[in-house]
Amino acid sequence: MKATARETFRVPSGPVDLSAIDTAGRPIGPKDKTDAARAMGELDARLDARQEALYAEGTAGGTRAVLLVLQGMDTSGKGGVISHVVGMVNPQGLHIASFKRPTPEELSHDFLWRIRKQVPTPGRIGVFDRSHYEDVLVARVDSLVEESVWQARYGQITAFEKELSEQGVTVLKCMLHISPQEQAERLGARLDDPQKRWKYNPGDIDSREKWPAYQEAYAAALERCDSDVAPWFVIPSDRKWYRNWAIAALLAETLDDLAPVFPAPDYDVEEERARLKASVV
Amino acid sequence: MKATARETFRVPSGPVDLSAIDTAGRPIGPKDKTDAARAMGELDARLDARQEALYAEGTAGGTRAVLLVLQGMDTSGKGGVISHVVGMVNPQGLHIASFKRPTPEELSHDFLWRIRKQVPTPGRIGVFDRSHYEDVLVARVDSLVEESVWQARYGQITAFEKELSEQGVTVLKCMLHISPQEQAERLGARLDDPQKRWKYNPGDIDSREKWPAYQEAYAAALERCDSDVAPWFVIPSDRKWYRNWAIAALLAETLDDLAPVFPAPDYDVEEERARLKASVV
Numbered sequence: 001m002k003a004t005a006r007e008t009f010r011v012p013s014g015p016v017d018l019s020a021i022d023t024a025g026r027p028i029g030p031k032d033k034t035d036a037a038r039a040m041g042e043l044d045a046r047l048d049a050r051q052e053a054l055y056a057e058g059t060a061g062g063t064r065a066v067l068l069v070l071q072g073m074d075t076s077g078k079g080g081v082i083s084h085v086v087g088m089v090n091p092q093g094l095h096i097a098s099f100k101r102p103t104p105e106e107l108s109h110d111f112l113w114r115i116r117k118q119v120p121t122p123g124r125i126g127v128f129d130r131s132h133y134e135d136v137l138v139a140r141v142d143s144l145v146e147e148s149v150w151q152a153r154y155g156q157i158t159a160f161e162k163e164l165s166e167q168g169v170t171v172l173k174c175m176l177h178i179s180p181q182e183q184a185e186r187l188g189a190r191l192d193d194p195q196k197r198w199k200y201n202p203g204d205i206d207s208r209e210k211w212p213a214y215q216e217a218y219a220a221a222l223e224r225c226d227s228d229v230a231p232w233f234v235i236p237s238d239r240k241w242y243r244n245w246a247i248a249a250l251l252a253e254t255l256d257d258l259a260p261v262f263p264a265p266d267y268d269v270e271e272e273r274a275r276l277k278a279s280v281v
Numbered sequence: 282m283k284a285t286a287r288e289t290f291r292v293p294s295g296p297v298d299l300s301a302i303d304t305a306g307r308p309i310g311p312k313d314k315t316d317a318a319r320a321m322g323e324l325d326a327r328l329d330a331r332q333e334a335l336y337a338e339g340t341a342g343g344t345r346a347v348l349l350v351l352q353g354m355d356t357s358g359k360g361g362v363i364s365h366v367v368g369m370v371n372p373q374g375l376h377i378a379s380f381k382r383p384t385p386e387e388l389s390h391d392f393l394w395r396i397r398k399q400v401p402t403p404g405r406i407g408v409f410d411r412s413h414y415e416d417v418l419v420a421r422v423d424s425l426v427e428e429s430v431w432q433a434r435y436g437q438i439t440a441f442e443k444e445l446s447e448q449g450v451t452v453l454k455c456m457l458h459i460s461p462q463e464q465a466e467r468l469g470a471r472l473d474d475p476q477k478r479w480k481y482n483p484g485d486i487d488s489r490e491k492w493p494a495y496q497e498a499y500a501a502a503l504e505r506c507d508s509d510v511a512p513w514f515v516i517p518s519d520r521k522w523y524r525n526w527a528i529a530a531l532l533a534e535t536l537d538d539l540a541p542v543f544p545a546p547d548y549d550v551e552e553e554r555a556r557l558k559a560s561v562v
Contacts, residue, residue, distance in 0.1 A: 056479040083371045090364045091372045092410070098373070129373070180562035187557050197546040198337040202553060211562040265478040273485060276468050281461035281492040 004017045005249035006243060011175075011226050011235040023179040024238040036241040043248040044088045050095055050255035051125060053262050055093040057124015060263035065120040067147035068247075071137070072176030073214060074204040076185035076237050077244075078080055078129050081176070085248045086127050088225040095120045098129040111135040111153065114161055120168060123133055125251075126169075130158055133173075136221050141213045154224040171230035172254055175218060176237040180211050184267035284309055286530035290505050290514040292456075304460040305519040310526055324379040324529040325369045331536035332406060334543050336374040339404015339545035344449035346401040347535060350409045352418070353457030354495060355485040356467035357518050358525075359410050362457070365528045367408050369543040376401045379410040392416040392434065393441055402451060407450075408533075413438055414454075417502050422494045433557075435505040442511035452511035453535055455528055456499060457518040461492050 005007040008028050024243045031038035057064065068086070070078040082096060096120035106114045112132055120126025135158070159173050178186075187208070190200040207214065233250060237243040289309050311317035337346065349367070351359040373482060378399035387395045393413055401407025417438070421431045439537040442452050461469075468489070471481040488495065514531060518524040 039391065040432045053459060053476075060479060079373065082373045087368075087372050089369050091377055092360065092363045092379070094372055107459075172369055183555060184562075185561075187497055188554070191550055191554055191557065195334075195543045198341060198544050200546065200548070200553065201555070202548050205553070205560055208557075208560050262476045263479050266481050267481070269472055269478065272481065272486070273469070273472055275483070275486045276465060276472065278463075279464075279486050279489050279549065280488060 004253055005246055006231070006233075008254050009174075009179075009235055009246060009250065010016070011222045011232040011234050013226070013234045014131070016223040018215050018219050018222075018234070019178065020233050021236070023177050023236055025236040026239070026242055027065045027236075028244070029249065036245045039245055040088075040248060041250050043245075046252045047089050047248065047255065050252070050253050050258070050260060051089045051093050053260040054105065054125070054180045054255065054258065055090070055123045056262050057260045058121070060266070062260070063124060063261070064124055064258060064260065065124050065169045066251075066258070067120055067126040067128065067164065067169050067171045067202070068251065069131045069133070069171065069173040070176065071131060071133050071173070071218075072237065073178060073183060073211075074201075074207060075183050075190070076176035077240060078176060079199075080240055081174075081244060081247050082109045082129060083128060084244045085251065086125070087247070089125060089168075093124055095124045096129065097126070099131055099134060111139075112156065115160075119164060122168065131173075132160070133221055133225075136225075137214065137217045140205075140217045141210050155220070157269060158227060159226050159228065165229035170254060170258060172226075172250060173230060173232045174242075174250070175222060175232065177234050178242060183208060220233045240254050282375075285534055286310070286510070286527060287534050290516055290527060290531065292503045292513040294399045294507070295502040299458065299500050299503075299515070302458060302515050304458050304463065305518055306517040307520070307523055308517075310530060311523070312523045316408075317526045320526055321324050321369075321529060324526075324533050327533045328370050328529065328536065329449045331533070331541060332370045332374050334541040335536065336371070336404045337543050339402070341547070343544070344403050344540070345539060345541065346403055346405050346450045347409060347532075347539070348401055348407040348409065348445065348450050348452045349532065350412045350414070350454040351454065351457065352412060352499075353518065354459060354464060354492075355482075355488060356464050356521070357457035357459045357472070358521060359457060359481075361521055362455075362525060363408060364412060364524045364534075368533065369421070369529070372404060374405055376405045376407045377410065378407070380412055380415060381514065387517075392420075393437065396441075401528075403418070403449065412454075413441070414502050414506075418495065418498045419488075421498045422491050434521065435502070438506050439508060439511075442506070442508065446510035447520060451535060451539060452508075453531060454511060455531070456503060456515050457524060458515050459518045462487070463519045464489060466486050481558075483556070491516050511543050 030039050038089040070081055072078055115132045136150050136153050139145050164171055187204060222232045235246045236242050326491045351362055353359055360510050374416050417431050417434050420426050445452055455499045468485060471477040516527045
């Protein structure tokens with residue numbers, strides 16, 4: 001029996017060593033771009049059908065939703081996943097939230113305040129482009145808060161995600177894992193192409209220079225906040241087409257497991273057929 | 282010179298007679314589904330490129346946005362346009378708002394209160410699935426408010442849309458124009474298919490029975506709220522593929538006219554290249 005994407009990419013339990021996970025790996029699935037394009041066609045149809053049923057379920061009192069959390073170093077492909085994977089499903093059923101540097105108002109609240117406001121409502125697929133994990137990543141690396149504060153957040157995050165799961169939100173968290181060499185190429189490409197320069201930020205180099213500290217912070221987040229109700233996945237992301245395929249496969253498997261069903265009508269079908277027939281316009 | 286979609290579908294000035302506009306017309310563009318599929322491929326690429334530039338502009342202090350308002354009788358295809366046309370662009374740059382029956386809180390405010398909260402921010406393409414026009418459509422047909430109240434709304438809407446235009450939002454409003462026969466077929470199809478029954482609502486027949494009153498209310502809205510800064514377009518919508526093509530073409534022309542440009546970097550490219558080179562990880 002073939003391994004699933006959920007099994008393959010799940011962060012190993014126990015101490016996490018990101019350097020042991022190949023950023024260019026292709027452990028399962030397509031071996032090249034052509035294979036991947038074919039596979040994406042099938043995944044597209046599967047995602048569309050499942051998402052429509054989930055949405056329909058949500059209109060009829062269903063409580064289930066999906067939340068895809070995307071994290072990764074600059075250029076790792078969060079935006080690419082939104083465009084190429086999330087973009088495959090009907091935008092009506094999506095809720096995308098991008099978390100940037102917190103505003104003064106956001107900072108005056110608990111770190112989960114702004115996050116809670118963006119949790120997808122029933123029937124939706126929510127996508128977080130960065131997330132509450134920034135509060136144990138940049139906050140830890142740059143000492144934006146005291147250590148006791150960020151240390152407490154791992155438990156707070158786990159409790160929050162458990163609560164989400166209990167209210168019907170299936171959470172899946174993806175770390176887009178790239179090598180520093182790949183990042184250098186992508187940053188270089190952004191500087192070279194006038195149509196990509198807007199994506200570049202001098203701060204990207206500042207973060208890049210803290211690569212080991214970030215990898216350590218990621219490892220801690222993955223280790224301490226992985227759970228069966230809100231699992232962490234590490235996605236080899238040096239190849240964009242493989243990253244996209246892997247996340248599409250994860251999403252499709254997740255929706256398959258949910259197996260949403262189109263709701264039964266809350267009206268009498270025969271009666272409505274008669275009303276329709278009688279309605280002469 | 283070929284007529285544009287903006288010229289072709291713009292509501293004629295003066296008194297509006299919807300019965301004079303063919304719901305199955307194909308005045309310009311593709312003549313069949315195959316032609317349309319080819320045309321959509323080209324429009325997709327055009328929309329993608331323009332939308333990315335508009336989004337980029339918005340990240341760099343630009344103030345421009347686009348707002349596509351979708352109105353039409355039940356089954357006219359508002360959801361289909363969102364899935365098939367709006368779904369072509371990167372979801373990160375979209376803001377979709379569906380306006381359902383107002384909540385008690387919404388009703389306690391001015392009718393534009395909930396609308397203003399959903400105006401797209403700079404760089405975005407906003408889509409309204411139903412809109413403030415419901416407040417001069419169902420509100421008028423079902424006498425939900427006194428006549429003096431809905432009569433005043435045409436002017437209020439025109440002023441609001443002028444304000445949007447002045448703040449940088451390009452508004453385009455599409456009425457999806459279908460025949461009552463086509464609606465009967467589509468409602469019947471929803472009743473027949475267990476996967477579509479969730480889209481059917483017994484209230485749809487109640488609205489259908491008020492067809493002439495709705496057409497009259499639409500005509501008044503189109504006549505009184507059409508303006509060069511927020512034009513109304515009437516989209517022949519009996520053929521789904523034609524409707525989709527027409528709106529994609531309108532959107533593409535609108536974005537072409539805006540001609541958004543990728544912003545110049547606010548950093549020194551050479552300096553950043555040097556920093557990138559020096560950053561050994």
